[in-house]
Amino acid sequence: MATMLQKFPSSVSTLNDYNALYPDWTQREVSTGTTIMAVEFDGGVVMGADSRTTTGAYIANRVTDKLTPIHERIFCCRSGSAADTQAIADAVTYQLGFHSIELDEAPLVQTAASLFRDMCYRYREELMAGIIVAGWDRRRGGQVYTVPVGGMMTRQPVSVGGSGSSYIYGFVDSNYKPAMSKEECLKFTAEALTLAMERDGSSGGVVRLAVISEQGVERQVILGNQLPKFSTV
Amino acid sequence: MATVSVCKYYPGGFSFDNCKRNALLEADISKLGFSSPAARKTGTTICGVVYKDGVVLGADTRATEGMIVADKNCSKIHYISPNIYCCGAGTAADTEMTTQIISSNLELHSLSTGRLPRVATANRMLKQMLFRYQGYIGAALVLGGVDCNGPHLYSIYPHGSTDKLPYVTMGSGSLAAMAVFEDRYRPNMEEEEAKRLVRDAIAAGIFNDLGSGSNIDLCVITKGKVDYLRPHDVANKKGVREDKVYGHPVTGSYRYKHGTTGVLTKTVTPLNLEVVEESVQTMDTS
Numbered sequence: 454m455a456t457m458l459q460k461f462p463s464s465v466s467t468l469n470d471y472n473a474l475y476p477d478w479t480q481r482e483v484s485t486g487t488t489i490m491a492v493e494f495d496g497g498v499v500m501g502a503d504s505r506t507t508t509g510a511y512i513a514n515r516v517t518d519k520l521t522p523i524h525e526r527i528f529c530c531r532s533g534s535a536a537d538t539q540a541i542a543d544a545v546t547y548q549l550g551f552h553s554i555e556l557d558e559a560p561l562v563q564t565a566a567s568l569f570r571d572m573c574y575r576y577r578e579e580l581m582a583g584i585i586v587a588g589w590d591r592r593r594g595g596q597v598y599t600v601p602v603g604g605m606m607t608r609q610p611v612s613v614g615g616s617g618s619s620y621i622y623g624f625v626d627s628n629y630k631p632a633m634s635k636e637e638c639l640k641f642t643a644e645a646l647t648l649a650m651e652r653d654g655s656s657g658g659v660v661r662l663a664v665i666s667e668q669g670v671e672r673q674v675i676l677g678n679q680l681p682k683f684s685t686v
Numbered sequence: 687m688a689t690v691s692v693c694k695y696y697p698g699g700f701s702f703d704n705c706k707r708n709a710l711l712e713a714d715i716s717k718l719g720f721s722s723p724a725a726r727k728t729g730t731t732i733c734g735v736v737y738k739d740g741v742v743l744g745a746d747t748r749a750t751e752g753m754i755v756a757d758k759n760c761s762k763i764h765y766i767s768p769n770i771y772c773c774g775a776g777t778a779a780d781t782e783m784t785t786q787i788i789s790s791n792l793e794l795h796s797l798s799t800g801r802l803p804r805v806a807t808a809n810r811m812l813k814q815m816l817f818r819y820q821g822y823i824g825a826a827l828v829l830g831g832v833d834c835n836g837p838h839l840y841s842i843y844p845h846g847s848t849d850k851l852p853y854v855t856m857g858s859g860s861l862a863a864m865a866v867f868e869d870r871y872r873p874n875m876e877e878e879e880a881k882r883l884v885r886d887a888i889a890a891g892i893f894n895d896l897g898s899g900s901n902i903d904l905c906v907i908t909k910g911k912v913d914y915l916r917p918h919d920v921a922n923k924k925g926v927r928e929d930k931v932y933g934h935p936v937t938g939s940y941r942y943k944h945g946t947t948g949v950l951t952k953t954v955t956p957l958n959l960e961v962v963e964e965s966v967q968t969m970d971t972s
Binding site for chain 2: 537
């Protein structure tokens with residue numbers, strides 16, 4: 454995903470002659486380039502993300518955890534500006550925690566998604582954040598909601614996001630089948646992310662997976678040498 | 687009391703109008719041929735590493751103003767609390783003031799809770815402040831410390847994103863330093879090995895990056911103890927001019943013998959001045 458939009462006339466950036474001393478990536482904003490994905494199955498959701506955060510052409514963090522807990526059984530995948538998504542996630546975590554205490558029960562995934570949507574839509578001019586909210590609640594089971602840049606919110610059985618997602622829409626559309634099992638979803642997610650990471654320069658590192666169900670959260674990491682292999686890559 | 691003008695209503699949130707104005711002013715100034723004064727940046731190599739008993743923070747000591755070294759021995763490792771220190775890269779004033787503000791707030795927080803502050807608290811305070819200013823505070827920080835949950839190390843970027851990692855580097859020399867870390871970092875190192883690794887990482891930044899130089903400062907933080915080693919290593923020792931015969935240090939002598947420079951022509955022009963007014967003021971010497 455692209456980094457911060459240039460708001461000022463471009464003549465400003467050529468003024469400072471000491472730009473030669475400080476390379477481009479010291480002044481660029483940190484972006485979670487990214488490929489993120491979430492899939493619903495009967496009984497829960499599978500979420501996956503790559504682990505690369507870039508500042509321009511430099512990888513600022515090669516082991517990022519983009520699957521952020523919002524509540525016990527609700528996670529979000531973050532893509533876009535690292536600062537914006539971290540700040541939004543922190544704010545929503547606080548709001549949802551407060552709401553949950555007031556309610557005296559576990560919050561709904563839709564509530565979390567709505568909180569993200571409210572913030573992303575209200576501040577749409579200032580923010581650069583594409584978020585996938587996924588989790589399990591008692592009322593509707595496993596759910597995936599996508600909140601892309603601009604602040605729309607919609608529920609989808611499978612959702613991909615980030616700069617690397619463009620390369621795997623075909624794979625996802627052709628390989629997704631409704632009513633997959635948990636293991637099939639994990640394999641599907643891992644393969645999709647691997648393909649995206651191979652083709653997108655802003656995605657890479659390791660594959661982080663999380664399965665959220667009534668039993669809780671199981672997290673796993675697939676290291677670079679353990680990724681699924683394809684004939685062309 | 688009635689006001690002459692009606693106050694403009696500002697919707698909530700920070701107002702960045704002046705930033706647009708400043709950008710246009712800078713563009714105008716350059717058209718006239720002048721350049722606005724450059725802020726002093728700590729070009730910098732800063733880094734930190736988590737080892738067995740705590741964290742080691744390292745920094746170089748050069749502060750630049752454009753292409754000139756403004757300070758050859760500035761201190762980039764700032765105090766946050768007795769168990770937490772923070773290295774700062776970017777605009778020198780921004781890192782200095784930001785760390786001081788958070789240090790002050792953290793002390794009040796610590797008195798209020800009655801506990802030693804946690805590194806995660808300092809991280810939260812810093813990231814929320816930097817995010818509020820949307821990257822206009824040019825402070826890139828490496829925050830490290832030891833609290834009740836063990837040693838922690840964070841890197842904090844000017845826009846307010848943070849990463850919690852076992853080893854981090856920041857600043858213009860961060861690529862050189864990261865190369866050293868990626869080669870030789872191991873989890874659970876001993877103190878001496880960790881200090882040597884950080885020293886070598888900063889040295890890589892000093893020798894391969896123009897924005898970093900001079901000495902290497904180290905700060906070793908463990909449970910209950912902080913070693914602030916300034917300087918830990920003088921990577922570039924400046925030579926002293928010595929007297930050729932006797933070998934003792936000598937400052938330059940600018941006394942030249944008569945006749946060193948030959949006189950070619952001599953012209954005397956008397957200045958005809960007339961005294962217009964003369965006033966005498968006695969000095970009170972009593």
